[in-house]
Amino acid sequence: MERREVESFFAKATGVRALVIGDLMLDEYLWGRTERISPEAPVQVVEVSREDLRLGGAGNVVNNLVALGCSVTVCSVIGDDDNGALLRRAFEKIGADLSGVVEEPGRRTSKKTRVIAANQQIVRIDRETTAPISSSCESALLQYLSENAEHFNVILVSDYLKGVLTPALLAALCQTGRELSIPVVVDPKGKDYGKYRGATILTPNRKEAEAASGTAITDLPSLEAAADTLLSELELDALLITRSEQGMSLFFNDGAATHIPTVAREVFDVTGAGDTVLSVLSLGLACGLPLAKAAWVANVAAGIAVGKLGTSTVSPDEIVAEVGHGQKDSDSKIKNLDVVARIAAQERTRGKRIVFTNGCFDLLHVGHVKYLQKAREFGDMLIVGLNSDDSVRRLKGESRPLIDQAERAHILAALDCVDFVVIFDEDTPIRLIETIRPMVLVKGGDYTREGVVGHEIVEGYGGRIELVQFVAGRSTTRIIEKIMKNYS
Structure with a gap:
């Protein structure tokens, strides 16, 4: 186990x-x-x-x-x-x-x-x-x-x-x-x-x-x-x-x-x-x-x-x-939803502000890292919801993900700015947001506030939405295109 x-x-x-x-x-x-x-x-x-x-x-x-x-x-x-x-x-x-x-x-x-x-x-x-x-x-x-x-x-x-x-x-x-x-x-x-x-x-x-x-x-x-x-x-x-x-x-x-x-x-x-x-x-x-x-x-x-x-x-x-x-430190930061929800609840009673974001994070690059570092600045604990392999395939097609969910989770967990990682299998993170109840919900700058899944839930109990701009020219798609061009 x-x-x-x-x-x-x-x-x-x-x-x-x-x-x-x-x-x-x-x-x-x-x-x-x-x-x-x-x-x-x-x-x-x-x-x-x-x-x-x-x-x-x-x-x-x-x-x-x-x-x-x-x-x-x-x-x-x-x-x-x-x-x-x-x-x-x-x-x-x-x-x-x-x-x-x-x-x-x-x-x-x-x-x-x-x-x-x-x-x-x-x-x-x-x-x-x-x-x-x-x-x-x-x-x-x-x-x-x-x-x-x-x-x-x-x-x-x-x-x-x-x-x-x-x-x-x-x-x-x-x-x-x-x-x-x-x-x-x-x-x-x-x-x-x-x-x-x-x-x-x-x-x-x-x-x-x-x-x-x-x-x-x-x-x-x-x-x-x-x-x-x-x-x-x-x-x-x-x-x-x-x-x-x-x-x-x-x-x-x-x-x-x-x-x-x-x-x-x-x-x-x-x-x-x-x-x-x-x-x-x-x-x-x-x-x-x-x-x-x-x-x-x-x-x-x-x-x-x-x-x-x-x-x-x-x-x-x-x-x-x-x-x-004997396991690596990153293992200790990968949690199931029920566990991370309990941790978040305990931290809220101590006055800590919980931040949540989610994504596929397939082929992690500097744009992802900068984004997550900025997200962490909005509170005291950053919880990242990570799309499972099945979820990524439904969202991006059968050729994705390039890296399986276990590896993606460990890479994310190795970042100092990430406190916990939760893998989820649904197409949206609604269940995670309802369960974790973050005070800050973060998404990329290509979203509008109204377009962020779960915004009405978070704002309904007094939380807020933060939109973070990605590093220009950095994306998994562009990396794939460059690899295809250089090595095809």
Whole structure:
């Protein structure tokens, strides 16, 4: 995927409503240093210098989704204890909807304490209840699902085997997803995957897939055999098996498969990486990305997550930067319309004046450059709408363009005076103008104000039209004529 396609994906995230159901817990981190052995017992003494409390389990999935920009509702069971109250406050702080959270009297809210020194865990302390939730709590969750499922774009199931996801609840989740055509994405646990039958996709790691399928995964054929077993027995649409340093493998129920290699990077902590995969993959499905592309972005996000200590989130900006790593600077200035519209809106709130112009810019010459430099002087940001190859052919004939749209876009983006380039396929830039809402619309001096497409739109909200004279004697047509004359 190109950077601008990933940017467009995240631009859609704000319209997604996700339901996360699963086991909630608190992850406590005690950071310190150790330089001596205790005189009381042969153990290290850790001098704690910092304490950190984070959302863990399904809570880390929620945290990831919020960081990615979508609206999240939580559905789970917690205890009526101090840790339960801390969980509620943490969710409220990030703006998650807790309407699906039920308290069970006497239940112990899960809390895992990790002691870290010299950038590695020394010990982990678990305080939790793992017994199945009460029948009354199960009924409350089933009722919530029945009354609210239709309002969500995707359902994420985060199973840590702490008792929330009962067989009846999982069966209802998968059935509801099928009936309402809502993707149900499951991060599974345990050996019995029969409880997930009918889900859209499962995301086990290699060891989990081995245990659930009963197949030792040692090479590609055994990996495919394990995937075939799980796909057929569980009636899944697809299966994504994460394979650590070997990347991910995506299998479909029609026999197709896609293997996604990992990006080499230093690994500090794999804690929560599976939550990141679940979150990004699910968001991709909710935004309409094909499964293979959603998995590809999830793989990029997981690579970033393992480079951080503890249950950490990954931001859209980090993912976009990673996708664009190693690309030329000009690539970062070529955007899809939805992305550049959001950027323009943000800049307007800061008082910036947006300038827009459009054209074919086929065989860029000094007349084009001077024109664009002058256009940039009318405001704080210049966005150029570039006619696609198909659009140019309709306007100028089958022999044009001389240079394809990708090359034309990169050449324009390389100019300092151009801030962003948007390729459009229509014959006119009306849709771009309506979406970007520039304050200054610029065209060549061979136009009249009334002849500029979109002038009434821009002037209607207080903008203006500027006409710029081209450099005399400079045009693509004249360059073509000269080449034909000299080299025919």
